[in-house]
Structures are given as structure tokens and as C-alpha cells.
Amino acid sequence: MDITLFTAVVFAGSLLAGFLGALTGLGGGVVIVPLLTLVFGVDIRYAVGASLVSVIATSSGAAAAYVREGFSNIRIGMFLEIATTFGALLGAYLATRLHTGTIGIVFGVVLIVSAYFSSRQRPHADPAEQPDRLAHRLKLEGTYPTPAGERHYRARNVPLGFGMMFGAGTLSGLLGIGSGAMKVLAMDQAMKLPFKVSTTTSNFMIGVTAAASAGIYLSRGFLDPGLAMPVMLGVLAGSMLGARVLVTARTRYLRLVFGLVIVTLGIEMIFNAVKGRL
Amino acid sequence: MITDRQVELSIGILLRSGVLLAAAVVLFGGILYLVHRGSMHADYHAFHGEPRELKTPSLTIRDAFSGSPEAIIELGLLLLILTPVARVVFSVIAFARERDFMYVGMTLIVLAVLLYSLLAA
Numbered sequence: 001m002d003i004t005l006f007t008a009v010v011f012a013g014s015l016l017a018g019f020l021g022a023l024t025g026l027g028g029g030v031v032i033v034p035l036l037t038l039v040f041g042v043d044i045r046y047a048v049g050a051s052l053v054s055v056i057a058t059s060s061g062a063a064a065a066y067v068r069e070g071f072s073n074i075r076i077g078m079f080l081e082i083a084t085t086f087g088a089l090l091g092a093y094l095a096t097r098l099h100t101g102t103i104g105i106v107f108g109v110v111l112i113v114s115a116y117f118s119s120r121q122r123p124h125a126d127p128a129e130q131p132d133r134l135a136h137r138l139k140l141e142g143t144y145p146t147p148a149g150e151r152h153y154r155a156r157n158v159p160l161g162f163g164m165m166f167g168a169g170t171l172s173g174l175l176g177i178g179s180g181a182m183k184v185l186a187m188d189q190a191m192k193l194p195f196k197v198s199t200t201t202s203n204f205m206i207g208v209t210a211a212a213s214a215g216i217y218l219s220r221g222f223l224d225p226g227l228a229m230p231v232m233l234g235v236l237a238g239s240m241l242g243a244r245v246l247v248t249a250r251t252r253y254l255r256l257v258f259g260l261v262i263v264t265l266g267i268e269m270i271f272n273a274v275k276g277r278l
Numbered sequence: 279m280i281t282d283r284q285v286e287l288s289i290g291i292l293l294r295s296g297v298l299l300a301a302a303v304v305l306f307g308g309i310l311y312l313v314h315r316g317s318m319h320a321d322y323h324a325f326h327g328e329p330r331e332l333k334t335p336s337l338t339i340r341d342a343f344s345g346s347p348e349a350i351i352e353l354g355l356l357l358l359i360l361t362p363v364a365r366v367v368f369s370v371i372a373f374a375r376e377r378d379f380m381y382v383g384m385t386l387i388v389l390a391v392l393l394y395s396l397l398a399a
Contacts, residue, residue, distance in 0.1 A: 004312055006320035042322040053355055060361050061297045064290035074286055078369060078385055085391040092395070139381075207293070207362040208388065214359045215395030218335075221327030225351035226315070229308040232358070236301060 003226065010040065011230035018058065018238025023245065024255045025199075026118055026262070028235045029055040029177045033107060034265035037278060042227065044100045044107075044278050048176030049222030052210050054235035055178040059206035061236055062243065072200040073142045076155060076193070081205055083162045084169030084183070085212035091173020092213035096220050098174075104273030107175050111266030114181045115259045134158045144197055153194055161191035173213035178206040285372045289365055296361030300354045307342075307350030314347055335396075363392050 001009075013035050014028070021028030029051050036047035066072055095103065132154060135141065140155035155161065164186035168179040180202050187198035217223055272278050331337045332352045339356075341349035366389045373381040 001320050002316065003318050003320045004316035007308075007312060007316075036322075040322070043325040045325045046322050053358060056358050056362065057297055057301065060293040060358075060365075064294040067286040067290035070283065072286065074282065074289070074369065075381060078381060078388065081388045082384060082391075085388055089391060089395060139378075208366060208392070211359050211362040212391055212395050215392070215397070218356075218359070218396075219333055221329075221333050223332070223352065223355055224322070224328060225307065225332065225348040225355070226311060226320070227322060228355055229304055229311065229351050232304060232355070233301060233308065236297070 006040075007226070007230045010036070010227070011234040013039070014054065014231045014234025015238040015241075018054070018235035018240075019242040020238075020254070020258050021235075022058075022062075022239040022242025024118075024258045026114070026255070026258060027055075027178050027180050028058060028239055030111065030114065030262065031265060032231060032235065033176060034111070034269055036227075036231075037104070038265070038268055038272065044103055045095070045222050046224050046227055048095060048103070048174075049217045049224065050176075050228040050231040052172075052176035052214055052217060053223065053228045054232045055172075055176070056207050056210045056214065057232050057236045058239045059178060059203055059210070061240065062203055063207070065243065066200040066203055069196075069200065071144050071194075071196045072204045073193075073197055074204070076140050076142070076187070076197075077201045077204045079138060079140060080162065080165045080183075080186075080201075081208050083165035084172070084205055084209040087166040087169025087171075088173035088209050088212035089216065091170040091175075092216035093173075094170070095174050095176075095213075095222075096216065100278050101273040101276060103174065104269050104278040106171075108266040108268075108270035108273065110171060110175060110177070110179075111262050111269065115262040115266070117181055117185065118255070119259050132156045132158070140191075142197070144194055151194075153197065155187075155191040155193055157190050157192070161186045164190055169209050169212070172206075172209050173216075176213075176217075178210065180206055285369075289368060292368060293361055293365055296364060297358065300358035300361065303354030303357060304351050305354075307347050307352075307354055310345075311347035311351060359396070363389070363396070366392060 017031045018028035032051040033047045036042040135155040143150040143152050168182040172179040183202035184198045187193045338352045342353040370385045
């Protein structure tokens with residue numbers, strides 16, 4: 001395949017991935033690596049590098065829209081970014097050391113688990129406020145707008161949430177994904193933050209987390225311009241389109257289909273990794 | 279007196295501008311790349327790593343200004359990576375103006391990790 005055709009096909013695939021990722025809230029980055037490795041036979045290190053770049057672009061591009069809604073909490077985000085950036089350093093180092101087959105297997109498992117979590121209806125955090133001295137000292141609290149006026153919240157289980165964020169950062173750095181699902185899980189389920197605060201703050205954190213691994217990717221030669229170019233531009237354009245139609249589209253059916261696609265890709269990744277084809 | 283809300287809004291605008299600038303540079307380099315390399319064979323099956331010129335920011339910048347399509351794209355990717363770093367720098371200043379030194383400290387830790395990754399690792 002010549003470079004013009006390759007670029008066009010990868011751009012089209014990334015556009016679709018970004019579009020579906022934004023529409024379903026699962027993120028486009030998660031399908032880019034399987035698409036590049038399984039369909040185009042790209043080495044997983046180049047694929048992970050291109051995917052990470054697209055993750056920074058979508059997270060930063062969407063931030064302006066999210067902060068306008070007034071749900072994201074910059075203090076909680078910054079505090080937890082200490083955990084995610086250290087995790088991202090570890091993950092990126094592992095990516096440069098581990099065998100590509102091992103990375104493929106971890107990737108497959110993460111795909112399947114995240115599809116499972118996003119399909120499950122989670123019980124939402126108990127909004128009743130509990131005293132938490134550590135959260136209070138660290139100012140991990142805030143207010144968010146509701147139809148009945150501003151409502152106050154405060155984080156709980158800070159050490160557990162911090163630990164989970166370190167894990168989310170490690171996966172992000174190892175696999176070149178945003179690991180938004182795990183970040184939301186840490187804030188919404190562990191720290192009992194309101195769901196909207198969790199999702200918007202998570203998006204806010206993804207770019208900084210990814211930037212912490214990007215430096216290592218860059219110096220190790222994972223960031224190929226010819227591959228990263230169509231992936232970044234495609235995912236960015238696709239996610240911007242997806243965010244536009246989000247309000248009108250019926251996403252339940254789409255989420256199901258996209259979830260099945262992700263599970264299939266996960267199984268395929270593990271199968272190919274075990275067969276030594278990654 | 280600036281509020282948290284105003285800080286957040288400025289950060290949002292900063293991030294969006296950074297991404298749009300980076301995307302424009304990548305697109306410009308991408309067009310040159312397709313014009314010059316479009317008929318070559320695309321091969322990503324084996325990992326070779328990138329040449330030194332594309333792994334070292336100072337060399338990337340030098341080559342970008344002498345018109346290398348790959349270096350121009352890579353420069354766009356560098357701008358993209360620097361966008362969240364700029365956000366963290368901005369947050370240090372914002373927390374300092376609010377005299378919230380605990381958060382100035384936390385933000386400096388995050389900034390140190392980012393700079394370590396970019397410069398030292």
C-alpha cells in the first residue's frame with residue numbers, strides 16, 4: 001500500500017473511531033490500537049504512540065466545552081494528577097521494556113473489562129455528605145449546579161481513589177489510551193463524587209496524564225509523524241463531530257454495538273498476542 | 279479578585295487554542311508529506327524507532343524550519359504535548375495568586391513529572 005492510500009484509510013478509520021468514541025462516551029483511543037495492529041499490521045509501539053497523541057488532542061479539545069458546564073473540579077483533578085502522572089511514567093517505561101505480546105494481552109483484557117463496566121448500570125454515589133478529614137484538609141470538595149441550585153459535595157476514600165488513579169495512569173502510559181473509564185470509576189465509585197463531576201474532571205485529567213508518557217514515547221521513537229498525522233487529525237475531527245450530534249442521537253443501541261465491537265477486538269488482540277502475531 | 283470559575287474558563291480556552299494550533303501545523307506538514315512521500319511504500323510492520331532528528335526537540339525544530347515534512351508534523355505533535363504542560367504552568371500561577379500554597383506545591387510536583395518526561399527521560 002502506498003503512503004497516500006494508507007494515510008487516507010487510516011484517517012477514515014480514525015474519524016469513525018473518534019466519532020463513535022465521543023457518541024458513546026467510551027473514547028476513541030481505545031479502538032485505535034486494535035484497528036492499527038489487527039487491520040493494518042502496524043507494530044504495537046507505533047500504534048500506541050499514535051493513539052496517545054490522539055488522546056491528548058481529544059481531551060484538550062473537549063475541555064473548553066466541559067469547563068463551561070461548571071462541573072469539573074480543578075483541585076480534585078490536580079491532586080489526582082500527581083497519581084496519574086507518576087503512573088504514566090511507570091506505564092511508559094513498561095511499554096519500552098515489555099514484550100509486544102504481553103502488551104497485546106494486557107490491552108485485550110482492558111478492552112473487555114472496560115466494555116463490561118460501561119454496559120453495567122452502576123448504582124450512583126450516595127449523595128449524603130460524610131465527614132472526611134483528609135478530603136477536607138486537601139480541599140477535595142466543591143459545588144455543582146442542579147435545577148434546585150448549587151449543591152455541595154466532598155470526596156471520600158481518598159487513599160483508595162489515589163491508588164486507583166495511579167493504576168489508571170499506568171495503563172494509560174502502557175497502552176496509549178486515556179483510561180477515562182477507570183478514572184471515572186475511581187472518582188464516582190471509590191471517592192463517591194457526583195457522576196457529572198467525575199466524568200468532566202476525568203476528561204480534564206486525561207491530557208496531562210498522557211503528556212507525562214508522551215515525553216518518554218518521543219525520546220524512544222514511538223511517535224511516527226506519518227502514522228500519528230492521520231490518526232490525530234481523524235480522531236480529533238471525529239470526536240468534534242460526535243460531540244455535536246450527542247444531544248440528538250439515541251445512544252443506547254450505539255453503546256451496545258460499540259461495546260460488542262470492543263469485546264471482539266479485545267478477544268482478537270489476546271488471540272493474536274498468544275499466537276505471536278503482534 | 280479572580281474566581282475559580284474564571285480560571286477554569288481561561289484554561290479551557292488555552293487548551294483549545296493549543297490543540298487547534300497543533301492540528302494546523304500537523305495538517306500543513308501532512309500535506310507536504312503526502313506531496314513528497316505519497317507514492318512511497320507505507321511500512322509499519324517492524325519497529326525501527328524514529329531517527330535522532332525526530333526524537334530530539336531541538337533538532338526537530340531546526341529541520342521543521344528547513345522544510346522537512348516529517349519534522350513539521352513532529353513539531354505539531356510537540357506543540358500538542360506542550361498544551362497540557364502549559365495548562366499546568368497556568369494552574370501554578372493561578373493557585374499562587376489565590377495564595378493557596380498547598381496547591382501550588384501539588385501542581386509543581388505534577389509539572390516536575392512532566393518536565394522530567396520531556397527533558398530527562
